[in-house]
Amino acid sequence: MAATGFGTMPVRGHAQLILTRSRLIRHTSTSQKTWDWTNRPTTGDAARDEVAQLAASPRRPLTLADLLRHGRPPLSKDALLASANFTLSLLPARLASRIQALRNLPFIVVSNPYVSKIYQNYRHSLSTLLPYQQRRITTLEEENQFGEVLADLVQTHTNTIPILARGFLECRKYVSPADVTRFLDTHLRARIGTRLIAEQHLALHFASQPVNDEPPGRSKPSSSKEAVPSNYIGVIDTALQPARIIRLCEDFVGEICELKYGVRPRLVIGGEPEASFAHIPVHVEYIITELLKNAFRATIESGNEREPIEVTIAAAPDVPGKEPPVAGDADIGFQLDANDEAYSTEAMGASKSSSQSITIRIRDRGGGIPPEVLPHIWSYSFTTFSDVDFNSENGNLDALNTISSSGGHLSSIAGLGYGLPLSRAYAEYFGGSIAVQSLWGWGTDVYLTLKGVGKVD
Numbered sequence: 001m002a003a004t005g006f007g008t009m010p011v012r013g014h015a016q017l018i019l020t021r022s023r024l025i026r027h028t029s030t031s032q033k034t035w036d037w038t039n040r041p042t043t044g045d046a047a048r049d050e051v052a053q054l055a056a057s058p059r060r061p062l063t064l065a066d067l068l069r070h071g072r073p074p075l076s077k078d079a080l081l082a083s084a085n086f087t088l089s090l091l092p093a094r095l096a097s098r099i100q101a102l103r104n105l106p107f108i109v110v111s112n113p114y115v116s117k118i119y120q121n122y123r124h125s126l127s128t129l130l131p132y133q134q135r136r137i138t139t140l141e142e143e144n145q146f147g148e149v150l151a152d153l154v155q156t157h158t159n160t161i162p163i164l165a166r167g168f169l170e171c172r173k174y175v176s177p178a179d180v181t182r183f184l185d186t187h188l189r190a191r192i193g194t195r196l197i198a199e200q201h202l203a204l205h206f207a208s209q210p211v212n213d214e215p216p217g218r219s220k221p222s223s224s225k226e227a228v229p230s231n232y233i234g235v236i237d238t239a240l241q242p243a244r245i246i247r248l249c250e251d252f253v254g255e256i257c258e259l260k261y262g263v264r265p266r267l268v269i270g271g272e273p274e275a276s277f278a279h280i281p282v283h284v285e286y287i288i289t290e291l292l293k294n295a296f297r298a299t300i301e302s303g304n305e306r307e308p309i310e311v312t313i314a315a316a317p318d319v320p321g322k323e324p325p326v327a328g329d330a331d332i333g334f335q336l337d338a339n340d341e342a343y344s345t346e347a348m349g350a351s352k353s354s355s356q357s358i359t360i361r362i363r364d365r366g367g368g369i370p371p372e373v374l375p376h377i378w379s380y381s382f383t384t385f386s387d388v389d390f391n392s393e394n395g396n397l398d399a400l401n402t403i404s405s406s407g408g409h410l411s412s413i414a415g416l417g418y419g420l421p422l423s424r425a426y427a428e429y430f431g432g433s434i435a436v437q438s439l440w441g442w443g444t445d446v447y448l449t450l451k452g453v454g455k456v457d
């Protein structure tokens with residue numbers, strides 16, 4: 001199980017992502033030696049003004065066309081440089097806007113060591129990008145260095161979620177849960193976009209270069225073209241089959257259940273298991289893992305582990321002329337630009353049969369959600385889980401300890417209270433949704449709708 005660039009997301013089974021990660025780590029480990037300009041000598045008011053100016057600069061929502069405009073890897077030199085410069089045109093303003101938002105938190109919150117750590121991470125990342133703002137990236141060598149900067153950026157922010165979660169838990173006396181949820185929802189949605197931008201260029205970068213520095217003992221592909229499945233464009237899998245991801249996540253969550261409870265419920269997949277669409281595997285994997293954790297936990301804790309979790313997959317028929325989804329805030333959402341040819345089915349290389357949207361219903365016999373709990377399930381940090389095994393007074397801080405001691409990925413069945421709200425943020429990012437229907441006393445149905453990111457009529 002590998003922690004990925006997407007924070008707490010477990011990723012297995014995606015050759016490209018694993019490849020990316022192994023190279024990420026290598027790049028990061030060498031990065032300090034090769035840079036001499038990462039810390040700008042701008043401090044105090046000057047830096048503050050620079051951040052404020054950048055944060056105030058106009059931004060438009062990210063579009064799918066943005067992610068696809070440079071084409072299918074391996075990219076030509078010009079396309080790779082264009083992708084690097086384009087990435088550079090998007091990231092600084094977005095990072096600056098997060099820095100501003102953190103600064104606007106009550107002082108007692110920003111002073112918390114964990115929240116402050118995140119603030120410093122953002123400042124550091126912005127400072128590594130600023131030197132590039134003055135000049136364009138014009139050579140492959142510069143592009144390589146920029147790749148290292150991006151890899152460092154992705155790595156630096158990997159553990160943001162557990163760290164922020166800890167910070168806000170410690171500050172819960174000073175801020176209302178509604179304010180925390182509002183801040184985190186904006187922040188974590190913006191983070192989805194920032195990471196997507198950085199990881200897309202990194203994926204294109206790695207997929208466009210010959211792999212000639214593989215560690216010994218590994219089979220050595222002559223080019224990354226062979227290592228990356230042809231249906232990938234950067235981080236987008238144009239033929240993603242949710243049923244495959246559900247099976248991977250079932251394995252992972254099943255293992256956690258065996259460790260924690262000594263049992264593993266069964267999962268059956270019905271409906272249209274062959275359905276496929278273009279989507280971002282790490283996003284789908286994050287959501288499914290969280291929803292399965294909830295379903296498995298409820299099933300076991302209600303003593304119904306013999307009842308299978310029923311997953312039904314339905315591919316929605318395409319609706320011609322339907323308006324593409326548009327997110328309200330330039331920083332937090334994604335917009336499909338209906339006039340852009342770049343993401344037509346053909347351009348994406350998706351098969352004609354791939355769907356525009358897929359709904360997955362996860363049905364458990366875990367007893368449902370108590371009516372008094374229901375109003376809180378979308379709040380960050382709300383959980384009904386408390387790990388008695390740890391026998392500690394810390395409540396959900398134990399879930400966080402489990403996370404950090406396991407190297408950054410979420411290996412606890414529950415306890416952070418981020419599963420549902422963050423899954424909804426991921427689903428909504430590309431115009432999807434999550435709806436929870438509880439049949440109290442019986443079980444829960446969760447309807448996850450994901451819009452295929454590669455097909456618009």
Ligand code: ADP
Pocket residue numbers: 290294295298364366367368369373377382383384385413414415416417418419420421444
């Ligand atoms: P966590 O799982 O860390 O507690 P989540 O955001 O995933 O956080 O879920 C919040 C709460 O919603 C859970 O603690 C649980 O009480 C309730 N819940 C979510 N899904 C289910 C489900 N399928 N069955 C019963 N309760 C659920």
Ligand code: MG
Pocket residue numbers: 290293294413414415417419420
């Ligand atoms: Mg959960």
